[in-house]
Amino acid sequence: MSPADSTLPPRTTRVPSFSRxxxxxSLLAISALGFLTACGGNATAGGGQGSLAATAPLATSVPAxxxxxxxxxxxxxxxxLSGLIKELDGINxxxxxxxxxxxxxxxxxxxxxxxxxxxxxxxxHATWTGLDVRIIASAYRQDAVNHPLYELGVAxxxxxxxxxxxxxxxxxxxxxxxxGALVLRILEKAGLTQxxxxxxxxxxxxxxxxxxxxxxxxxxxxxxxxxxxxxxSKYKADGATTLRHGxxxxxxxxxxxxxxxADPAKAAxxxxxxxxxxxxxxxxxxxxxxxxxxxxxxDQGLSREDGLYLIKAAGKRDLPTxxxxxxxxxxxxxxxxxxxxxxxxLNAADLYDxxxxxxxxxxxxxxxxxxxx
Numbered sequence: 001m002s003p004a005d006s007t008l009p010p011r012t013t014r015v016p017s018f019s020r021x022x023x024x025x026s027l028l029a030i031s032a033l034g035f036l037t038a039c040g041g042n043a044t045a046g047g048g049q050g051s052l053a054a055t056a057p058l059a060t061s062v063p064a065x066x067x068x069x070x071x072x073x074x075x076x077x078x079x080x081l082s083g084l085i086k087e088l089d090g091i092n093x094x095x096x097x098x099x100x101x102x103x104x105x106x107x108x109x110x111x112x113x114x115x116x117x118x119x120x121x122x123x124x125h126a127t128w129t130g131l132d133v134r135i136i137a138s139a140y141r142q143d144a145v146n147h148p149l150y151e152l153g154v155a156x157x158x159x160x161x162x163x164x165x166x167x168x169x170x171x172x173x174x175x176x177x178x179x180g181a182l183v184l185r186i187l188e189k190a191g192l193t194q195x196x197x198x199x200x201x202x203x204x205x206x207x208x209x210x211x212x213x214x215x216x217x218x219x220x221x222x223x224x225x226x227x228x229x230x231x232x233s234k235y236k237a238d239g240a241t242t243l244r245h246g247x248x249x250x251x252x253x254x255x256x257x258x259x260x261x262a263d264p265a266k267a268a269x270x271x272x273x274x275x276x277x278x279x280x281x282x283x284x285x286x287x288x289x290x291x292x293x294x295x296x297x298x299d300q301g302l303s304r305e306d307g308l309y310l311i312k313a314a315g316k317r318d319l320p321t322x323x324x325x326x327x328x329x330x331x332x333x334x335x336x337x338x339x340x341x342x343x344x345x346l347n348a349a350d351l352y353d354x355x356x357x358x359x360x361x362x363x364x365x366x367x368x369x370x371x372x373x
Contacts, residue, residue, distance in 0.1 A: 063265045075280050120253060121177055122177075150179065153227075155216050173202070
């Protein structure tokens with residue numbers, strides 16, 4: 001769930017019947033998602049096969065032989081390090097190193113994935129492109145404003161010292177991703193519109209944003225995770241800075257195609273996965289040293305200094321048993337995007353499968369008490 005994850009080369013792993021052995025497999029060839037344009041009006045997620053997902057109770061057991069394909073590489077590592085992966089014995093799980101909205105949505109369309117880990121924007125854009133999806137788990141950060149995922153990187157010599165100084169500046173922008181939505185929210189906070197700035201569409205992959213900032217191709221760009229630290233380390237002497245935006249940018253979700261959730265066997269398997277996902281979130285928080293060495297250093301290839309930076313920046317996790325507040329914030333984001341990107345307005349609540357609402361949060365809380373949910 002760290003923004004640093006996307007800077008590493010992809011790896012696809014298959015774990016049959018949840019043995020702890022990891023086998024490298026073929027990488028899925030995922031094309032970039034081209035978002036369709038829709039204008040005005042209102043729209044709702046749902047209908048078709050997916051409507052069954054909102055009404056049929058979750059099965060209490062997972063039928064033998066059920067397989068789920070999971071794009072959740074960070075939690076995959078946590079499950080192995082913690083031993084929690086044993087709690088999913090009997091379910092066939094295929095882990096793929098797929099994350100982020102465009103890759104995950106394309107994998108859904110290709111029937112190559114049953115669940116993916118993303119921020120709050122991909123489920124919105126997937127719906128706008130006609131793909132019926134539902135969120136089945138949510139995680140946030142406590143004191144999220146003071147533990148942001150992103151800061152606004154400022155190019156040397158740009159003259160930006162506060163958000164209002166963005167007027168007339170070039171800003172890196174990635175529509176369809178969390179960074180793009182954050183740029184629009186920052187402009188709104190600063191009392192600016194898209195007409196007051198020049199948005200430069202660039203993919204937010206690897207160190208792209210740091211590079212274009214350092215070369216002054218843009219004046220500002222959202223930087224995430226360890227990229228914040230590295231950008232300042234390399235270019236602060238040249239005048240590079242970052243700005244805290246003072247907004248919440250912390251949502252992290254698991255989401256699935258509605259047609260997958262309409263399959264009782266897969267829905268039951270995903271419920272089991274969400275429960276262990278909640279426990280894994282707690283294990284990461286409660287075992288920072290093991291997470292530092294096993295994930296950031298060994299798996300991701302970061303330095304211990306960078307790993308410690310990310311752990312400190314993340315703060316404590318918040319997995320609620322009620323989605324009400326999160327849905328309300330999600331609705332605000334949808335309304336902003338619909339207005340600024342000329343898309344249909346969606347009902348945020350329609351993006352959530354409430355059968356799963358309390359599963360992850362209950363497991364997270366119980367794990368913190370040394371119990372089991």
